[in-house]
Amino acid sequence: MTKTVTDVICPFCGTLCDDLEVVVSDDGKQLLEVYNACVIGTEKFLHSQSKDRVTRPRLHQPDGTWKEVSYDDAVEYTAQLLAKAKKPLMYGWSSTNCEAQSVGNEIAEISRACCDNTAAVCHGTTLIAVQDIGIPSCTLGEIKNRADRIIFWGCNPAHAHPRHMSRYSIFPRGFFTGKGQMSRKMVVVDPRVTDTAKMADVHLQIEQGRDYELLNALRVALNNEWLPDVVAGIPKEKIREVADMMKSGRFGIIFFGMGVTQSLSKNHNIDEAIALTKHLNEFTKFSIMPMRGHYNVTGSGEVFAWQFGFPYSVDLTRGFARYNPGDTSSIDLLVRGEVDAMFTIGSDPGAHFPISAVKQIAKLPSVCIDPHLTPTSGVSKLHVPVAFNGVETGGNCYRMDNVPIDCRKVVEPPEGMLTDEQFLTKVRDRLKQLKGVA
Amino acid sequence: MATIHVNLISGRSIQQGVAIEGGKEKPAYRTAAGLIELDPSDLKKLGAWKSTNVRVTSDYGSVVVKAIETTQGPHPGLAFIPMGPWANSIVDPNTYSTGMPTFKGTPVKVDVAMKEPVLLGIELVQNLCGVK
Numbered sequence: 001m002t003k004t005v006t007d008v009i010c011p012f013c014g015t016l017c018d019d020l021e022v023v024v025s026d027d028g029k030q031l032l033e034v035y036n037a038c039v040i041g042t043e044k045f046l047h048s049q050s051k052d053r054v055t056r057p058r059l060h061q062p063d064g065t066w067k068e069v070s071y072d073d074a075v076e077y078t079a080q081l082l083a084k085a086k087k088p089l090m091y092g093w094s095s096t097n098c099e100a101q102s103v104g105n106e107i108a109e110i111s112r113a114c115c116d117n118t119a120a121v122c123h124g125t126t127l128i129a130v131q132d133i134g135i136p137s138c139t140l141g142e143i144k145n146r147a148d149r150i151i152f153w154g155c156n157p158a159h160a161h162p163r164h165m166s167r168y169s170i171f172p173r174g175f176f177t178g179k180g181q182m183s184r185k186m187v188v189v190d191p192r193v194t195d196t197a198k199m200a201d202v203h204l205q206i207e208q209g210r211d212y213e214l215l216n217a218l219r220v221a222l223n224n225e226w227l228p229d230v231v232a233g234i235p236k237e238k239i240r241e242v243a244d245m246m247k248s249g250r251f252g253i254i255f256f257g258m259g260v261t262q263s264l265s266k267n268h269n270i271d272e273a274i275a276l277t278k279h280l281n282e283f284t285k286f287s288i289m290p291m292r293g294h295y296n297v298t299g300s301g302e303v304f305a306w307q308f309g310f311p312y313s314v315d316l317t318r319g320f321a322r323y324n325p326g327d328t329s330s331i332d333l334l335v336r337g338e339v340d341a342m343f344t345i346g347s348d349p350g351a352h353f354p355i356s357a358v359k360q361i362a363k364l365p366s367v368c369i370d371p372h373l374t375p376t377s378g379v380s381k382l383h384v385p386v387a388f389n390g391v392e393t394g395g396n397c398y399r400m401d402n403v404p405i406d407c408r409k410v411v412e413p414p415e416g417m418l419t420d421e422q423f424l425t426k427v428r429d430r431l432k433q434l435k436g437v438a
Numbered sequence: 439m440a441t442i443h444v445n446l447i448s449g450r451s452i453q454q455g456v457a458i459e460g461g462k463e464k465p466a467y468r469t470a471a472g473l474i475e476l477d478p479s480d481l482k483k484l485g486a487w488k489s490t491n492v493r494v495t496s497d498y499g500s501v502v503v504k505a506i507e508t509t510q511g512p513h514p515g516l517a518f519i520p521m522g523p524w525a526n527s528i529v530d531p532n533t534y535s536t537g538m539p540t541f542k543g544t545p546v547k548v549d550v551a552m553k554e555p556v557l558l559g560i561e562l563v564q565n566l567c568g569v570k
Contacts, residue, residue: 012459040455047459064570116537124537156510160450191447192518194510208445208516209543258449262541266534293450313537329537350563351462351523354531354539355499358523362567373463375523375563 001026009407010041011095011390014292014400015140015161015168017041022410031391031411038162045391047372048411054373054385055414066383071418071426074384078343078367079430082111085341085365087317091330092347092369093303094118094294097395097407100420101296101303104345107428110435112317114339116330117300118293118347119312125261126290127301127311128325129270136277138253138287139401140167145174147287149249151187153273154211154259155291158195164291169255170199176250185245189214190259202242207233209263215272218243219279247283257291292400294347295390299398334360342366342380345420346389350375369420386420387413395421439485439550444476444517446496447542448525451509458522462559471522472556474548475508480515486550493551494519494528496544501527501562502554517546523563524556 008020022045023033031049034042057074058066069077082088090113093101108115119127129135143150150169157164165171173180188200191208206214210232217231221243227236246252254277260269273288280286292298301311308314310323313330326332330349333339334357342364350358351374361379368380377383387393392413398404413419418426431437457470474494476484484505486492492505494517503524510518519525521541530540557565564570 012455039452040459043456043459047461050461052461062570120537121539121541128536156450159452159455162452191516192508192510192513197510205513208447259542262538263543264534264540266536266538325537326533326535329533331531331539332533332535332537335531348458348462351458351526351559352521353526354529355523355527355563355566356531358526358563359567362569372458372461373560375462375560378560378564379567379569 002032005408005410007408008410009390009397009405010037011295011397011407012041012044013161013295014298015164016295016397016399016405017163017167018405024411029412040162048388048391053414054383055417057382057384060381060383071423074382075423075426075430077382078427079434081341081365081367082107082113082343082431083434085111087339088113088341088343089330089333089339090115090343090345091349092118092345093300094297095346096389096420097296097397098299098303099395100424101300102307103421103424103428105303105307107424107431108316110428110431110437112319113343114315114317114328114330114333115304116314117304117312118297119301120330121352122258122293122297123261123290124312124325124329125267126270128267129274132267132271133274135274136281136287137289137401139403140399143253144168144172144177146176146251147253148177148184149246149252150184151189151246151252151254152196153189153254153256155255155257156190156194156196157255157291158199160257160293161291169253185249187242187245202245204234204238204242209265211260211263211269212265212272214239215269215276219276222247222279222283246280246286249284252280252284252286254286254288255291256288289401296397298400298402299396299404302398302402331357340364344376344380345369348374348376350379369423384423385417386423387417389420393419440483442480442484442548444480444515444546444548446494446517446519446528446544446546448519448521448529449542451520454520454522465558467522467559468556471520471559472524473504473506473519475510475518476505476548477511477514477516478507480517481505481507484548484550491551491554491556493549493554494546495549496528496530496546498530498544499528502551502556504556505548517548523559527562527566
């Protein structure tokens with residue numbers, strides 16, 4: 001016999017879908033089927049069951065082989081590494097729960113580390129812009145029930161947040177949006193004709209990297225002022241059409257993604273997007289929201305912010321929290337060769353940092369805590385596999401609109417495997433002994 | 439066969455998302471992310487058949503990937519490599535004091551490299567880092 005677990009939270013992207021159904025074996029040890037999830041979420045659940053999964057910590061040997069060690073040895077190795085380092089970098093956090101992040105922050109404080117989350121390569125520049133000029137935002141529920149103008153700027157939810165449009169932004173029939181997608185106008189701004197753009201009422205195929213100009217031109221169009229014939233590859237008539245469409249809505253929302261945060265101008269693009277949102281509020285109600293990637297990157301920002309006062313790129317080496325992106329951010333620290341140990345958890349900088357930063361990781365004493373085999377584990381000295389968060393252990397996570405949601409445990413992890421939180425708690429306790437902290 | 443110059447962006451594709459959850463050590467990851475999507479007009483200028491291996495070079499590095507016709511085009515002059523170690527071997531690491539590298543908008547040149555293999559994800563990073 002099998003049993004079905006309902007209302008399961010999907011731990012893949014920031015949409016945190018909460019309507020999954022998972023079929024597990026009667027003893028709760030095997031995960032058999034996943035319903036309602038997108039193809040990526042389904043793969044995440046099913047991969048936890050793969051037969052070739054690594055279930056014990058392993059030390060990288062000079063000849064390229066791996067030597068299996070116990071969790072106690074791994075705790076000792078990690079604690080010693082952090083105790084000896086003068087300026088360790090603790091990076092990742094976005095694929096683990098808030099409870100583990102909080103224990104991690106204690107470790108960072110004791111070992112005077114630099115800590116950073118995956119916002120560094122995702123929405124870090126958004127956070128800078130929000131600190132510059134604030135953010136008028138809302139929840140995804142409000143969008144489902146009210147929004148009739150949806151702008152996707154530099155993001156491609158059809159690929160990156162596959163159920164975002166069906167659950168919240170385009171298709172659902174909400175309280176004031178009873179006709180579903182018929183009651184909404186959809187605009188996509190992207191240099192490619194993405195699968196999201198193909199669905200849009202209007203697609204502005206912008207010249208790559210010219211977001212600031214186009215955002216600014218839309219503000220000019222809102223005021224009915226003079227515009228050049230073409231801005232960022234878009235004719236002025238099209239810009240005026242979109243500006244009118246935005247103004248004529250009852251409730252609009254701008255979702256933005258990596259297209260603006262990772263192009264040149266970076267935080268200034270988002271400054272201008274937020275300024276456009278503010279400007280639109282002179283005509284109608286408008287909100288703006290970053291499309292967060294990892295399922296708990298928002299939570300990591302929240303935990304950092306409430307414990308250290310800053311959402312990412314925190315430097316604790318002086319015994320108090322400092323924040324100065326460019327100086328205290330992971331990629332800059334690595335490329336400049338300023339850190340002397342690397343601790344990675346719940347992310348894969350080996351695959352997602354520029355190679356010049358990864359080369360530095362490979363030179364350092366390093367620990368990688370991740371259930372998967374990744375390029376990061378491949379260049380780290382110690383790989384500690386752990387239980388999958390949101391599948392084999394629960395815990396608190398934050399959705400992209402800052403709504404906290406508790407993940408559910410659906411199956412048991414393989415026998416003897418620790419969760420992130422359990423492993424980190426052991427490291428913290430050992431580190432306290434080594435450092436003589438009560 | 440010729441050399442072409444294009445503007446490179448990287449980002450998520452759903453195939454890449456499935457592959458990272460399925461295991462980055464597997465060949466499926468290379469199939470999903472070890473590629474460059476080029477506009478048909480750029481492929482023509484390059485003088486290459488679809489699914490030919492090419493070497494992509496920027497000021498920051500060089501990598502071999504498979505050139506395919508774009509799935510989300512047209513976008514002449516623009517090239518797309520899904521986020522992952524292949525794209526990150528050549529992206530611009532400058533953060534301009536924001537902490538964020540410039541993952542979108544790296545000028546690159548593309549040459550046909552039929553005989554050179556596309557490496558697996560972990561293998562590629564280990565090779566570039568000099569780790570066994």
